[in-house]
Amino acid sequence: MIPGDRQVVVDSLGVGIATGAYGVSFGAVAAASGLDVWQACALSLLVFTGASQFAFVGVVAAGGAPLAGSLTALLLGSRNTFYGLALAPHLEVRGWRRLLTAQLIIDESTAMGLGQDDARRTRLAFRLTGVTIFVLWNLATLAGAAAGQALGDPRAYGLDAAVGAAFLGLLWPRLTAWPQRVVAVVGAGAAMGLVPWTPAGVPVILGGAAAVAAGLVLARRRAAVQP
Amino acid sequence: MSALWVGILVASAGCYLLKVAGLSVPQRVLAHPVAERVADLIPVGLLAALVAVQVLADGQSLAIDARLLGLGAAVVLLMARAPFLVVVFGAALVAALARAI
Known part of the structure; x- marks a missing residue:
């Protein structure tokens, strides 16, 4: 070797x-x-x-x-x-x-x-x-x-509590910087807000999409502030 | 075939094709800064949404119960840099104890 x-x-x-x-x-x-x-x-x-x-x-x-x-x-x-x-x-x-x-x-x-x-x-x-x-x-x-x-x-x-912990464990190493943390909070908040209004499964997909959109807006703002 | 098996096979075929596509398409097709940023953000947004729904949703309503205590335990364990398995089963243990009391 x-x-x-x-x-x-x-x-x-x-x-x-x-x-x-x-x-x-x-x-x-x-x-x-x-x-x-x-x-x-x-x-x-x-x-x-x-x-x-x-x-x-x-x-x-x-x-x-x-x-x-x-x-x-x-x-x-x-x-x-x-x-x-x-x-x-x-x-x-x-x-x-x-x-x-x-x-x-x-x-x-x-x-x-x-x-x-x-x-x-x-x-x-x-x-x-x-x-x-x-x-x-x-x-x-x-x-x-x-x-x-x-x-x-x-x-x-x-x-049932282990599932949430597993997702958090997979998410944790990705929360190294502020934009990612904001995206995570938007995703969790949006999904939570959608739970009463949409069928199961939909809050995750729409919440995730909202979070990605927020992340892109955030990145554009930062690019505008720091040329 | 049950709907569950159909879902499993769709997820299997799709996830495999996504992997093959990465090795097969020419570099320039996906090498766009916005595409890469979206690919970085998708796991963060989706995993956070999954945490929220998994811990707080009870069917179509929101509920605060032992699962939230389990998640709190997971946060503490992650901050203490515990390995993944310890985090997952530690959260389960805390939730189970909370229910037993």
Whole structure:
């Protein structure tokens, strides 16, 4: 092994194991939301992007139409397109390899990949992180969903509160600057205000859209103030 | 097929195609500053909306209950830099205890 690669391998495995393990919480939350074990596992295998999976089960748990959950999942999944764009020049994958590689594009594999200083290490870190998370995330989902079903009433174990905490945990690292914090407050406020007036599932989508619009206005103002 | 399975398959196909698109389209198609800014803001706005609805909505009405205590616990744990799993199950534990009392 080339010196320096060892650190890449250790870091990738560390991130992969830590991230993969929290598939347990996804499985438990999915079961608490009324999905069966097969449905929870299908989401982890096929969607394989955590925030979208949590969003889908969250909308369904709140009584929203499954397709509203799908739309929310797709909106959240759109950032993976931009990750792919950033990764493409380093990965240089074509044909069937591109179709397999695509499924590994998530927050953590992208961050680990793009954090390297040459293309070869980018590929190593991206693949190792992605594959480790894929394997563990799916095993952990199965374990979490099976345990969640065996437990019975999810409310007695506070699992309904765990869903909100999971979303907050995914949101937290993104709140590093003021514009993002304002966008988050607008999103939460708008969604809350819409709950009594719109069918379940809609407040999330419209609240998110209002937040993005507010963020764009805010960015334009700042650009005008600081030429 | 149940509506739930249809939703799962639509989400699966869509999320996969979004990933493939990133590796497949020419760089210049999406490399626009506004598109990138929107892509950065979408997770922030949507996740915040999801937190609010998950914690405060009870069907079509708003309710303050043990879930809010759970969220408070999650905030404390996140500020203490606890790992994700500890945050999630810590919030569940606090909500469960609040209901048991």
